[in-house]
Amino acid sequence: MHPFAYVAPSTVAEAVAVLDKHGDRARPLAGGTDLLVKARANVWELDAVVDIKNIPELMKLSVSNDGLSIGAGVPCYQIYDNSQIAAEYPGIVDGASIIGGIQIQSRAGVGGNLCNAAPSGDGICPLIIHSAVAKIASTGGTREVAVEDFCTGPSRTVLKAGELLVSIEVPKPAANSGAAYTRFIPRNEMDIAVAGVGVFVQLDASGKNFVSARIALASVGPVPILAKEAGNSLAGKPVNDETIATAAALAKAAASPITDMRGTIEQRKTLVEVLTGRMIKQAVERARG
Amino acid sequence: MTTNSPSKVHVTTTINGQKHELLVPGYMSLLDTLRELIGLTGTKEGCLDGNCGACTVNVNGRIVDSCLVLGAEINGKEVNTIEGMATSEGLHPLQQAFLEEAALQCGICTPGFLVAAKGLLDNEPSPSEGRIRHWLAGNLCRCTGYDKIVRAVQKASS
Known part of the structure; x- marks a missing residue:
């Protein structure tokens, strides 16, 4: 491992100043569960790591009428241990609960999962289906990017050298809505998705018809995929086996x-169809309460 | 802001109840900090990438893989390792149960399993078998096949 300096700033301004100075030879450190593996494997040769966990803004987790705000350094366990988040954002909890084992979940968070930009990242699809937005800071100011546009390739994101993910802002879900995420793995835990599917649905007041839906797919492309046509196909349609099968086929x-x-191409495509059907049904069940 | 020379970071920490002051290279893992700087070699190195759990320690009440934590990060934190489990009174109930149930063979994974299991029982004294298996999914054992380990944790549960 290339020897790097450890820096622990307490403000965003200090953090982005260090990142800006070192360019692509510095990286923010949140849980470290990807960073230290990559540094050790010499995938990244770093001169500095910037520990973001002393910056209050990046460790803030808040849920209110405005929605859910997840600081970039918030670990998974804080997300799934929060009963209000579990009630209002169960799809995000589905993802946070299956990233690694308990040791990993003590450190890793969905912010780091997003920045690591693995196509299989279980934390990313749940954010995409919720139309979440990434808040980014740099020495030049701040900007916002929709999470669905954040990943640009395996391990590649819209973040430029010197930019720092500050938080992920998730809008408050509409009434009569529900979400769910699952993946297929050959083990019970501690594995990387062969395929993953997240579904968000909004139903009408009767609970019998879809108002809108968003479907996102993991591990079946170079980045997590927002399957727009699949989600749109449900809008205004009744909840039944036929509409669900149509959406699942479009997701495939x-x-x-x-x-x-x-896994193979054929297996993964079949998995997407099967899991999409299941997740639509689960999201509907949750939407109906 | 804690800016240090590229080489060393000043760290004040409590390990197994004892206060330590250390100068830690910025890139040194907590695992190496414990083993090389402090001489606590009970924590084992396994895969070095967060799959095996052999290096599990407890930081501020949460179990972590110490190979994926930097020594510099434990500044101001409380760390507990396998060396802190037994007391002058004797073995921890989990250690006793592992012996009685023969829940170890080569022993390399055992400190990690014990620290991880303690992390569970400290907060949930009577977990179900399913909960124990789920909690310990981040610890690999290549000898026992897990049943004996799970039985030992059940035995130490109240």
Whole structure:
């Protein structure tokens, strides 16, 4: 591992100043569960790591009428241990609960999961279906990017050298809505998704018809995929096996997986169809309360 | 802001109830800090990438893989390792149960399993078998096949 300096600033301004100075030879440190593995494997050669966990803004987790705000350094366990988040954002809790084991969840968070930009990142699809927005800071100011546009390729994001993810802002879900995320893995825990599917649905007051839906797919493309047509196909339609099967088939069509050691193209596409159907049903169940 | 020379970070920490002041290289893992700087070699190195849990320690009440934490990060924190489990009174109930249930063979994974299991029982004294298996999913054992480990944790549960 290339020897790097450890810096622990207490403000965003100090953090982005250090990141700006070192360019791509510095990285923010949140849980470290990807960073230290990559540094050790010499994927990244770093001169400095910037520990963001002493910056209050990046460790803030708040849920209110305005929505959910997840600081970039908030670890998974704080998300799934929060009963209000579990009640209002169960899809986000589904994802946070299956990233690594308990040791990893003590440190890793959805902010780091997003910045790591693995196509299989279980924390990302739940944010996409909720139309979440990433708040980014740099020495030049701040900007916002929709989470669905954040990842640009495996391990690549819109973040430029010197930029820092500050928080993820999730709008408050509409009434009669529900969300769910799951993945297929050959084990029970501690594995990387062969395929993953997240679904958000909003139903009408009767609970019998879809108002809108968003469907996102993990591990079946170079980045997590927002399957727009699949979600849109449900808008205004009744909740029944036929409409759900149509959306699942469109999700399958939106998947563009590769064959690798975890699974084949055919298996992954089939998984997307099956899991999409299941997650729509689960999101509907949750929407109906 | 804590800006240090590229080499060393000044760290004040409590390990197994004892206060330590250390100068830690910025890139040194907590695992190496414990083993190399402090001489606490009970915590084992396994995979070095967060899969095996052999290096599990407890930081501020949460179990973590010490290979994926920097020594510099424990400044102001409380760390508990396998060396802190037994007291002058004797073994911790989990350690006794591991012996009685023969929940170890080669022993490399055992400190990690014990620290992880303690992290569970400290907060949930009577977990179900399913909960124990889920909690310990981040710890790998290549000898026992897990059943004996799970039985030992059940035995130490109240």
